[in-house]
Amino acid sequence: MSFSVSAMPETLEKAGNITVLDPRQIQMDFPLLSRRINGTHLVYLDNAATTQKPESVLKALNDYYTNHNANVHRGLHTLADEATRIYENTRDTVAEFIGGVKREEIIFTGGATEAINLVAYSWGMDNLKPGDRILLTEMEHHANLVPWIRIAKQTGAELDYIPFDDSGCLIIDDLDSLITDNTKIVAVTQMSNVFGTINPVQEIIEMAHQKGALVLIDAAQSVPHMPVNVLELDADFLVFSAHKMLGPTGVGVLYGKQELLESMEPFHSGGEMINEVTWDNATWAELPHKFEAGTPNIAGVAGFQAAIEYLDHIGMDAVRHHEKVITKYALDQMSELEFINIIGPKDVNIRGGAISFTGAGLLHPHDIAQVLDSHGIAVRAGHHCAQPLHRKLGVGSSARASFYIYNTNDDVDAFIEGLIAVKDYFGV
Amino acid sequence: MSFSVSAMPETLEKAGNITVLDPRQIQMDFPLLSRRINGTHLVYLDNAATTQKPESVLKALNDYYTNHNANVHRGLHTLADEATRIYENTRDTVAEFIGGVKREEIIFTGGATEAINLVAYSWGMDNLKPGDRILLTEMEHHANLVPWIRIAKQTGAELDYIPFDDSGCLIIDDLDSLITDNTKIVAVTQMSNVFGTINPVQEIIEMAHQKGALVLIDAAQSVPHMPVNVLELDADFLVFSAHKMLGPTGVGVLYGKQELLESMEPFHSGGEMINEVTWDNATWAELPHKFEAGTPNIAGVAGFQAAIEYLDHIGMDAVRHHEKVITKYALDQMSELEFINIIGPKDVNIRGGAISFTGAGLLHPHDIAQVLDSHGIAVRAGHHCAQPLHRKLGVGSSARASFYIYNTNDDVDAFIEGLIAVKDYFGV
Amino acid sequence: MNDQLNELYRDIIMDHYRDPRGRKKIDDADAHSEGKNPTCGDEVEMDVRIKDDIVEEIGVHCAGCAISVASGSMLSEVVEGKSIEEVKTIAAAVKAKLTGGESSIDLDDFGDLDVLKGVQQFPVRIKCALLSWVTLMNSIESWEHGHSHPDVSTE
């Protein structure tokens, strides 16, 4: 039986050892990118917030609803069987995509945020007590910050932070002392959604394991943009969201080591996740179902399959390579503009394609984003769900341009011209 | 600006005072219904598990991804503004659909299950203590059972159950004594997903309020199938899922009275739901955002809008009327088959269109469903996420046929013929 | 009625379903075990008498669908007189047949068991076919550990 066959673009060229993708070819697979905004064509540079979707993902969603829609599991009829196969098939695809983990170790959630909440609650409630410490970094997204603040309050555990330096890189010289004997878990982002920094999670995981602490990797920004192998990393938990990697909204992934997931109580409860229920007791289903209560986002998961297939076809090495090239091109030009300040590292070998910046003098991030929008250029302005980071930098907010596989140097040029127009508009 | 315009079918006839819908016309709006299964045409009778989607919902999803996709809230660019409007617009539509509640009182979740978990946790953790009692009914879906079993264990509260009688109706004569002074919350389904019974939630709510208890209504089966006015009911909480009412998977609704939601701590935490975050503290955003952490299922919510518009166009009175008629037609014929036993009431005035039954002698629900599938007829078999109910009935499982707006009397005829074929196949 | 369905409900299966073998009570059983599949409510009770590592007698009482009852019935026919080792090998082969794995023996040689292969196309039904076998394995395992009343679940 064959489901959602996604038309794959022929877009790759080999240049020496490096596979080079052609963003102009890729753009043609993304219907939204041909939209016009304010009388001009769209330049979409808000990819760290969410990415656009290729035709193949829309087709997969449509195919699911048009041909196979039914509730999953326990259904004996043909549609239920097909829906279940589609849903479970994506689980295998995800397990393979992040390095070949076990299918039982892949839990579908509503997003990266829910996945972190699941771990903070289900693992945290039973494993944290007064005196225990949770180690985060100063550059975490609120999603990897607020759940830990709350669970710390509830359990009496305390929070520590790995600081970042002036260039937006983690200072890990003192990691040995930051991870104490009481540190039970380290939760760290693999790629900052503000600085773009790629953090040395491998070292952090090694050191944490030496000290007996677990590590949760917030891979919401990394898995979409670079090859990530969970087994090589030896991460204990790792989370990400489909919508930031060409997939549908409302789908996230929690990877967790089997023995950890097995030892944990469920998070949500209800249908599909039980073994046996009586009037006053319930026992839990096997992994992964134990953590998937109720009807899941079946269509979203079906679309996610097509998203991963698309990325797989391009190859994550090519994705990473393209982003290095375009980010370097952008950073070089932005550095010439004396009226903006880039926050985050300049070396594309240790960073991804999210570039945050502030404006000099009267140039406020909100106004920058507003004026860029009138040129059809979509960037984000605000605290990017990282208030403490901005507070440490002494700024209330920043503007952020972030790239993906369909962005071209032309997009960068338009962005740079847009910035100059902003400057002129405000007469800075 | 106009978004997702959904093509509305012209399918309604007025017959006297009752608006009658034409399921044959409606079928044409549902692409999946023309699928063939095992060489014959599909008869989809698994609507209590999930419904099929009209073309307009698929269009809305596609329109969202093709023209407006961006992350919601806080985005200054045009797409973010449009996505936010679409998302928030659905909130208004939902608020209106269930009787004109306030938009702040509508929380989008991943499904009814998550909505109940939210209440059980966020309300329960702060409002339940040893000695308190939670009143459920013996016919609850696991979604409205297991979260309460868990929160009872965590808080020391205890569970009571409103029993059902031989016909699958709640016995509320003793309600006055079942709701004690210690009863803090009553959680009850408005329509049983097994018996089909429509419960007298109005009376239950009145009596509970007299005793100072809150009431949560599990409307997962009622809101899709009959007019529900939350304000008239005076429900404190009410939950349902989009996928059971023509909408996308991965979207649910929690309605809660504003003052209750305001008094509650958040459930999930992360981006979008905070006011201010520091290294060791966080304060919460206003309603409804306080309960919507992280990137929501934006596309799903966009599609949900089209689903509600479709139902609104037909009119929930017409939906209910159609189901009464088809359910009566089915019950009458099923009652003639001596080899099956219908569980649940026979009077269509107090029941919806989910008909569960067991087989006599060697006819096991699994085998019934399996053989019906070979005739293209999709019914469900199992415990329908209601193990305690089945245990009380003394059966391990049941088969269930459930109707919706696109089911015709021909579907019922095919189903009856299918049942006879099952009987013959097993030579009962 | 399509062919796949007839593969599932083979005449032999229906025969075992209508007239399950081994439905007896064994008073001097060495192991008793109960298994259930909460999803569909199917339940099996099993008594086994074992002597010198040989399954001398087995009683299988299965309440459930055609597949689970037939599977239990065939089990009772096949395992009597076999050594614990042989029984384990057969159980593994049944599991392999159902889930598409590799096995060391050919089920054709063991009564009607080979007809269970029709279940492979119906993933939801695999648990039904496995219920008795899982219960038997648990029975034997706890007998080996000196216990005699384990409860199992295939869910």
Added chain:
Amino acid sequence: MNDQLNELYRDIIMDHYRDPRGRKKIDDADAHSEGKNPTCGDEVEMDVRIKDDIVEEIGVHCAGCAISVASGSMLSEVVEGKSIEEVKTIAAAVKAKLTGGESSIDLDDFGDLDVLKGVQQFPVRIKCALLSWVTLMNSIESWEHGHSHPDVSTE
């Protein structure tokens, strides 16, 4: 540059942004309040001297985007010398103008305030324009209740 944008960033707005009025410290203030919009980090500090129910003097220190700074600047120009009642009416009218509601007075009669209507088309910016006004209202409210240091947030 499109027209809607120019409606937002009217010359008058830009003038107030470049050269904010009322940026003074008031030593004998009767009320002090701080407001912020955590989303964009905009902050405003406000000192108000009130005598016989008249806002005699106001100091507005706003750090933020063009809209929030200009709105605060215009506020300082308009409210000085007005009665508490008048100030409340104007604040309500500004809110109505921004959010599309009804108001009892015509903002045209109050300095440059009417230009804020350009913000209406930009929902995300409404909070920016409101920040100073919400802060002032909180200031007055707590002055009326005898307090003098409220902190507010428009988020």
